[in-house]
Amino acid sequence: MLTIKNLHASINGKEILRGIDLTVNAGEVHAIMGPNGSGKSTLSAVLTGNPLFTVTEGEVYFNGKNLLEMKPEDRSREGIFLSFQYPVEIPGVSMANFMRAAINAHRTYQGLEPISASDFLKMMREKKELVELDAKLTNRSVNEGFSGGEKKRNEIFQMAMLEPKLSILDETDSGLDIDALRIVAEGVNKLKRDDNACMVITHYQRLLDYIKPDIVHVLYKGKIVRTAGPELALELEERGYEWIKQQVDEE
Numbered sequence: 001m002l003t004i005k006n007l008h009a010s011i012n013g014k015e016i017l018r019g020i021d022l023t024v025n026a027g028e029v030h031a032i033m034g035p036n037g038s039g040k041s042t043l044s045a046v047l048t049g050n051p052l053f054t055v056t057e058g059e060v061y062f063n064g065k066n067l068l069e070m071k072p073e074d075r076s077r078e079g080i081f082l083s084f085q086y087p088v089e090i091p092g093v094s095m096a097n098f099m100r101a102a103i104n105a106h107r108t109y110q111g112l113e114p115i116s117a118s119d120f121l122k123m124m125r126e127k128k129e130l131v132e133l134d135a136k137l138t139n140r141s142v143n144e145g146f147s148g149g150e151k152k153r154n155e156i157f158q159m160a161m162l163e164p165k166l167s168i169l170d171e172t173d174s175g176l177d178i179d180a181l182r183i184v185a186e187g188v189n190k191l192k193r194d195d196n197a198c199m200v201i202t203h204y205q206r207l208l209d210y211i212k213p214d215i216v217h218v219l220y221k222g223k224i225v226r227t228a229g230p231e232l233a234l235e236l237e238e239r240g241y242e243w244i245k246q247q248v249d250e251e
């Protein structure tokens with residue numbers, strides 16, 4: 001589904017990603033861990049087309065298409081979803097109008113008719129139940145006055161509505177409480193299918209108590225320096241990153 005080859009990216013002339021190689025197949029959940037400042041958020045920003053970052057080398061293919069040539073909105077329409085650490089409030093725009101516009105933008109791109117009012121309402125109802133979103137929240141403006149946990153749940157609701165092929169969840173340093181962590185995790189687990197995939201950026205093993213990753217990667221100094229099964233996250237929880245840093249710096 002996603003193939004990243006030797007990806008280098010920089011910001012203001014400073015190289016942050018220094019040769020990322022990563023393959024994500026349909027049906028897989030990947031956890032991206034790593035010390036502060038190693039480039040985890042930069043990787044999600046580059047994949048979704050944040051214009052602040054410049055790709056200086058490498059290739060990224062998403063379902064056979066050259067991702068780096070696509071505009072950010074087309075990456076979304078192709079099925080990439082980024083859950084933000086700090087979701088923005090959009091006063092004056094109702095959740096229903098926002099979601100309907102987003103779904104129809106995707107449908108137009110796929111050459112489909114706009115979704116009918118009855119299908120849309122049915123979908124809203126089903127997905128609200130799936131992620132246990134309080135029905136009252138969808139009558140309000142997008143994220144306006146939502147608590148941190150409500151915003152997070154709303155992000156997962158949007159993810160459920162858009163049915164992305166690849167979800168990237170950036171939870172770095174987010175100060176999520178244990179309930180919000182569980183919401184994110186349950187959402188990911190419920191939405192997991194054989195034909196979609198998920199990349200979870202996290203500092204905390206505790207998120208991975210709820211989401212079972214198939215593969216865990218450690219990013220350090222802009223490169224993936226270790227890749228293993230879920231046992232790697234447990235080892236990091238126990239031993240920290242120092243031992244990996246030392247090993248890598250000596251290599």
Ligand SMILES: Nc1ncnc2c1ncn2[C@@H]1O[C@H](COP(=O)(O)OP(=O)(O)OP(=O)(O)O)[C@@H](O)[C@H]1O
Pocket residue numbers: 011012014016034035036037038039040041042043172173
């Ligand atoms: N606008 C910017 N200007 C200069 N440097 C930046 C900018 N944005 C990010 N960086 C630097 O890029 C490096 C990687 O940052 P990034 O946020 O990707 O790391 P991270 O692994 O997600 O870190 P954390 O775990 O602390 O969230 C850091 O050294 C950071 O200071």
